[in-house]
Amino acid sequence: VTTDGRPGARLAGAIDAGGAPVRRGVLYSDVIRERWRRPRFRGSLPDATAVAEDVNPLCGDRVRLTMKVEAGRVVGARFTGDSCAICTAASDVLAELLPGLTPDEAVALGAEDLLAVLDADIRPTRMRCVTLPLSVMAAALRSGHP
């Protein structure tokens, strides 16, 4: 457990006496497995008001997010894309967290908010799998109405 409660920080700080990184906990938590097998928010909103798509240059993963913003609040979000288990689960969690938030609140979401739900030790090399849906969401909200 970490000083600031962020799994990412816990991993980055975990160095053994020999100087090699130590992994504690699990990479593929039950939450990640479950959301990878059965994502709840996969799909796209036909009446979306904000849409964006981006690629992780590291692995070629692609996430497309469609969101509906009504009266200054996100009322729905769905994702599609070709992505790994971590990225898929992170996208699914994000789509669940978004409804009810104002665009400013949505953009303020960070990796730690997703990691808290994912309950996994994500190594720095895979952190982009978690943050990709966040940057896609920010781009979608910046793009405004399609």
Next chain:
Amino acid sequence: MRLDEETRRDFPILERVVNGRPLVYLDSAASSQRPRTVLEAMVRYYERSHANVHRSIHTLGEEATELYETARDRVQRFMGAPSREEIVFTRGTTDGLNLVADAIGHTLRPGDEILITEMEHHSNIIPWQMAARLSGAVVRAVPLAEPGAAAATLDLDALDRLLGPRTRVLAFTHVSNVLGTVLPVDRLAGLARDRGVLTVVDGAQAAPHMQIDMSALQCDFYVYSAHKMLGPTGIGVLYGRRDLLERLEPTRGGGEMIKEVWIDRAQWNDLPWRFEPGTPPIAEAVGLTAAIEYLEKLGMARVAEHERALTSQAIAELSRIPGVTVYGPPPGRERGAVVSFTVEDLHPHDVAALLDAEGIAVRAGHHCAMPLMRRLGVVGTSRASFSVFTSPEEVSLLARAVAGLGSAL
């Protein structure tokens, strides 16, 4: 004795334990590990002989120069190049390809054509796109012969058609870093030469694994890296035919690459130094010499034989696993020391992460070959690659671990 049994103890890193398991390093195509002799040669150089090369008129400077230029001789012999003037040290394959593309790019005219192939690494695509953008030339690609997962060889009929009157360069890989396909360099170079087309060969995946001989391959330029062939990072080799290197203008300037300098002009140095501005990677050249000595002591024919056996074993054992697709040439065909595969319903990065949990290091993703991935119809693959120290037991460990992945996620 098997090659891995003979060499294993020479590689200190193989004693590492990863995630509680002995390291199974199957990522030599990305970067190999290096034997103790390479590490010791570099430390010895820094501890005893380091100084700048060529212009330092003192004992250490002379020793450093001698070691650096000896490396050039060793490289020349290793790759069967006609003369030492044709061996230019670079920072690696990518740097070498950029150097050639840049120099040739300055001779291109609008409408000229640069021909590459669909199976190139990005480092043999992007420099040509850049050269084309500056000169107004066009980049075209020779397609693969078959679509989808069966894609493994080039469509040589298409190559013949695409080699047109405006084609100036044919740039292609010797061994595909994804498929393991070995392209017939001598044949392609012959086709190109007949039409006055320059050939540039990416040898990054060939030089570590087979005997390369410029007098037999007959290409105009050949490029590779030390770090994939048991040597250090930060140094690579560009072989260029002497008459061509003499005609090409250097595109990078600085010290060492000149004979005489005035405020408004300069006279270039002789080959090969004309293309080596600045302080070169001296310790890395010393390490490369040690790596070549190590490989030559084993014998490149034995190295190739060992890795061929591992590759055949990996294809056989992985192909038997339900849900696993293996890419590249079918068994029996010549191929490099890489095996790319996908596991049904699993993303390549998840495959690599799950294998890492068992101490097995493989590469996953697009392998810097996005056009090829598109052609194969996948976002990426997982790739196991082999070196002199890889054992058949490790290949079996990989296959057993992959077989267990179906229930892992």
